[in-house]
Amino acid sequence: MLKKIFCSFALLTFVLFAQDDPTVGNLTYMKIAAGKTASFEKAVGAHVKKYHGKDQWATWGGKVVNGKRGGQYIVGSSGHFWKDYADRKSSKVHDDQWAAIIRNHVVETSGSSFYIKDLEASYNDKSSPMWKTQIFYTKPGKRGEMLSMLRKSAKVREKTNSDESRGVYYNVSGADQDGLVYIVSRMDDLTDMADPPMGLGERWVKVHGQKDWEESLETWWNLFDKTETEVVLRIPSMNTPQ
DSSP states (O other): OHHHHHHHHSOOOOOOOOOSSOOEEEEEEEEEOTTOHHHHHHHHHHHHHHHSSTTSOOOEEEEEOSSTTTTOEEEEEEEEOHHHHHHOOOOHHHHHHHHHHHHHHEEEEOOOEEEEEOTTTOBSOOOOSEEEEEEEEEOTTOHHHHHHHHHHHHHHHHHTTOOOOEEEEEEEESSSSTTEEEEEEEESSGGGGSOOSSOHHHHHHHHHOHHHHHHHHHHHTTSEEEEEEEEEEEOGGGSOOO
16 A cells, blocks of 8 residues: 555656646545544644645645545645656655555555646636546547547637636546546635536537537537546645645
C-alpha cells in the first residue's frame, strides 16, 4: 500500500511526452480508519505546511462528501510538466513522515493515478471551496470524441458569456480504467448544485441551432458506458497556499 501512496509524493523517473503547458497532475483516494479523520487532517496539514508550502512541491487535498467514495479523502498535485515529476527530489525525512501518516491512518487507497488537463475543453476554471466531479467511463476509442465535444461546449459557454467554472481532465495512467474523463464544476457551496438560469442546451441552440444540439446530444449519450458523480470539500490545511 505504501508503494502506491508514495507515487503521489515521491520522485518519479519517467517522462512520457513533452507539452507546452503544465497540465499534468496526480491524485489518490484514501479511506481513513474509523475515529482517525481529525488526526489525519491535522497530520497532513502539518506535513503540507512543512514540505509543501509556497515555492515547494504544490499539493491539494479534500474530503469526498457523497458518492461511492463518500467519506474518503483525496490528495494530489497539479499544474506540472512531466519533466517536473522526473526531476523532483524528495528527502528521506519527508518520505518517512508521509509513510508514518499513511501507516497510522489509512486503511485503503486507490493508488496514484495521473491525469492531464484539457485546457481547450476547460472554461473559466479556478480554485473553489468545493467542486462537483462527473466521471465518465468512455467506450473504447471514444475519449477523443468526447473531449472534442467538450471543447465545443467550452466555446459555446464563452460565446454566450457563461459564468460557470469548469475544468476538464482525462486520466493517462492508473484509475479504474483507461479513458476516464473528469468534468469538474467549481462551486462556492451546495447551492451551486442547482441548474443554472441558462443551461448548456439553450446556449448551444443560440450558437449552433436546434438541429445541431439534437444531433450532438444523441452522439454524446453513445460515448460512454457509465458515469458517476461526487462532491469534494476542499480542506484548506491540506492545500499549498495559493
